[in-house]
Amino acid sequence: MIRAADLAASPIIVRKNKKIKGIILLSIFLLLALTTVNIVVSYFSTINAAEVSIANQSIEMAKSIAADLDVAAYQRFLVHKQRDADFWKIAEYLNDAKKKIGATYVYILLVDNPEVTKTMIHGMTKADPIDYYIGEYCTVPKTQIALALQSKTYSTGIIHDAKLGDYMSVGAPIKDAAGKMIGYLGIDMGARMVEEIGGVVIANSYSTFFFNVVFVLVMLVLFLVIQRWYQREMKKAVGETELTYQEEFRAILTSVRSIRHDFVNHIQVLYGLLDFKYYQRAVEYIESLFKEIKLVDLTLKINNPTLLVLFQSKWVLAQNKQIELEYDVMQDMFDRIKSTDLIRIFSNLIDNAIEAVQDMPQEQRKIKVTCKRVGNHYWFEVQNTGRSIPEHERAHLFAGGFTTKQQSPDKPRGFGLSIVKAIVHQYSGEVDFTSNSQLTTFRVMIPLMDS
Numbered sequence: 001m002i003r004a005a006d007l008a009a010s011p012i013i014v015r016k017n018k019k020i021k022g023i024i025l026l027s028i029f030l031l032l033a034l035t036t037v038n039i040v041v042s043y044f045s046t047i048n049a050a051e052v053s054i055a056n057q058s059i060e061m062a063k064s065i066a067a068d069l070d071v072a073a074y075q076r077f078l079v080h081k082q083r084d085a086d087f088w089k090i091a092e093y094l095n096d097a098k099k100k101i102g103a104t105y106v107y108i109l110l111v112d113n114p115e116v117t118k119t120m121i122h123g124m125t126k127a128d129p130i131d132y133y134i135g136e137y138c139t140v141p142k143t144q145i146a147l148a149l150q151s152k153t154y155s156t157g158i159i160h161d162a163k164l165g166d167y168m169s170v171g172a173p174i175k176d177a178a179g180k181m182i183g184y185l186g187i188d189m190g191a192r193m194v195e196e197i198g199g200v201v202i203a204n205s206y207s208t209f210f211f212n213v214v215f216v217l218v219m220l221v222l223f224l225v226i227q228r229w230y231q232r233e234m235k236k237a238v239g240e241t242e243l244t245y246q247e248e249f250r251a252i253l254t255s256v257r258s259i260r261h262d263f264v265n266h267i268q269v270l271y272g273l274l275d276f277k278y279y280q281r282a283v284e285y286i287e288s289l290f291k292e293i294k295l296v297d298l299t300l301k302i303n304n305p306t307l308l309v310l311f312q313s314k315w316v317l318a319q320n321k322q323i324e325l326e327y328d329v330m331q332d333m334f335d336r337i338k339s340t341d342l343i344r345i346f347s348n349l350i351d352n353a354i355e356a357v358q359d360m361p362q363e364q365r366k367i368k369v370t371c372k373r374v375g376n377h378y379w380f381e382v383q384n385t386g387r388s389i390p391e392h393e394r395a396h397l398f399a400g401g402f403t404t405k406q407q408s409p410d411k412p413r414g415f416g417l418s419i420v421k422a423i424v425h426q427y428s429g430e431v432d433f434t435s436n437s438q439l440t441t442f443r444v445m446i447p448l449m450d451s
Contacts, residue, residue: 031220055155055170058103058187062172063153065097065106066185071176074108074183077121081134087121094123104167105188108174109138111148111181116140120183140169140186148173151181165190302329306339307346307371314350321358323365325350330372336448337378341423345380346371348416349442353384356440360386373448378429380444389435397433420444 070093073086090108098106106123117140122132139161144154148171156169167188174183266289273282302308311327318325334342350369357365370381389397398421424431429446 027223028220031223051157051168054189055157055168058101058168058170058189059153059155059172061097061101062170062185062187065094065187066172066174069093069174069185071174071182074121074174075176078182081120083134087134088126090121091124094121095125095128096123098123101187103187104190105186107132107138107186109140109148109171109184109186110135111145111184114145114149115142117145117148117184119186138186140171144169144171148184151175166192302327303331304334304339304342306342307334310343310346311369314347314354318354318367321354321365322362323354323357323367326366326368328368328370328372332373334371334373334378337427337446341426344423345420345444346382348420349380349382349444352416352442353382353440356386357384376448378444378446378448380446381441383439383441385438386440388437389433389440394435398431 070086070090073089077084077086077090094106094108097103107119108121110118110120117138119132119136119138120134124130124132139159140148141156141159144156147154151173153172154170158166158168160166167190169186169188171184171186173181174185176182266285270282270285273279273285302311307329311329315325315327337345346369350367353367357367364385366385368381368383370379370383372379398417421431424444424446427446428449429444431442431444433440433442435441
């Protein structure tokens with residue numbers, strides 16, 4: 001049969017499930033997006049690192065070529081700036097260097113203008129089909145020209161030129177014996193060569209990219225596993241809390257029925273006494289009822305409404321079993337502990353105490369519950385008369401499922417104290433007990449954390 005409450009709750013559950021699924025899908029999307037960004041950034045960072053590495057290596061080659069250049073021959077060339085023997089000697093030296101390093105061009109620049117530079121000698125031979133003339137303008141960017149004027153090395157990154165194509169250019173100063181810059185040696189590396197070297201670097205970085213992808217996938221799987229585990233734990237916790245509340249609400253309803261029944265009986269007795277004009281007996285009867293009501297009335301002693309309802313229901317349960325149940329409760333909200341946890345702690349401890357004393361003679365059935373704040377701790381205590389807990393049982397008392405009572409398939413036993421211990425440990429507290437032939441006492445101490 002489908003209950004109205006189930007039908008009312010279904011849309012809420014559906015909305016919650018949709019919200020959870022939406023959060024999961026959004027998390028997956030963000031994770032994949034971040035992964036993609038990470039891979040793209042890693043790729044371009046690797047390309048950039050390859051270009052920087054090639055540029056640094058080319059600068060070192062330019063410095064080496066400039067250092068081995070015949071400076072005297074170049075100085076003689078600068079006097080006439082003609083294609084004489086000194087010119088061809090230097091051109092062939094540059095051409096030989098070009099072949100060895102695999103460059104597109106190797107040349108000497110005249111750097112005397114912050115706007116433009118001129119090529120003085122290209123690396124070539126007399127049989128070279130391309131005729132490079134002396135003083136040809138060179139497309140070195142202004143930023144690099146400024147570095148050259150300061151006798152510093154430079155690198156350009158990839159330059160896109162409609163005439164010469166894509167290339168990378170580096171340069172190093174040529175100095176005379178006195179350390180004065182007399183020229184500038186430039187090297188142009190074709191972009192294809194740079195891309196090929198970068199491709200090798202990228203290929204060697206595939207393992208890194210693969211690791212990134214695997215790492216993200218592992219994180220995604222862990223996220224889903226943790227999310228599912230969290231949902232199961234939440235359902236378990238909610239189920240246990242709901243079960244505890246249902247049991248206590250049933251106890252409260254039973255208490256209300258019992259009180260109503262007793263009330264009717266008391267009214268009938270009083271009506272009979274008054275009807276027969278036994279006024280003194282009626283007064284005595286009312287006085288006894290008043291004492292009993294004072295014992296039941298806990299509203300002035302307990303500020304926490306959860307504890308009030310719980311203790312009231314347990315008191316009625318104890319009365320029905322002819323057990324004397326006494327409360328010593330400080331006027332405190334005890335709000336550092338969740339209401340559901342308070343219920344589970346005291347409900348289990350009091351139920352165990354009631355079960356422990358109900359087989360004793362009526363005059364010996366006594367339970368005392370203490371609920372106080374002592375210094376920076378909560379101090380809870382449930383004490384009952386009854387037999388001493390045997391030594392061989394004490395070590396297993398807080399183990400889940402351990403019980404000395406007969407098990408029932410409808411209601412598993414032996415989990416109350418393990419639940420209490422788990423809750424108390426969540427609040428960094430301690431639970432222990434003492435037991436002798438007269439009294440058994442369970443104590444819970446929970447430190448008050450700074451909120």
